[in-house]
Amino acid sequence: MDSDKIKGKAKELAGKAKETLGDAIDNHEMEAEGKAQQVEGKAQQAAGNAKDAVRSVTD
Numbered sequence: 001m002d003s004d005k006i007k008g009k010a011k012e013l014a015g016k017a018k019e020t021l022g023d024a025i026d027n028h029e030m031e032a033e034g035k036a037q038q039v040e041g042k043a044q045q046a047a048g049n050a051k052d053a054v055r056s057v058t059d
Helices: 003-024 028-058
Strands: none
Touching: 003 028
């Protein structure tokens, strides 16, 4: 398993927490940052998946 997949999932979860907290305290900027962080995390996971796919083909 590629470390980008793990780091990406952690980033996605942290973003979700930030979004939820921003919603709870009515902080729209924090909500938006959380959503953006989730997108970054998903992109990082996708990169990890791609690396794993390349490794499986070359192994």
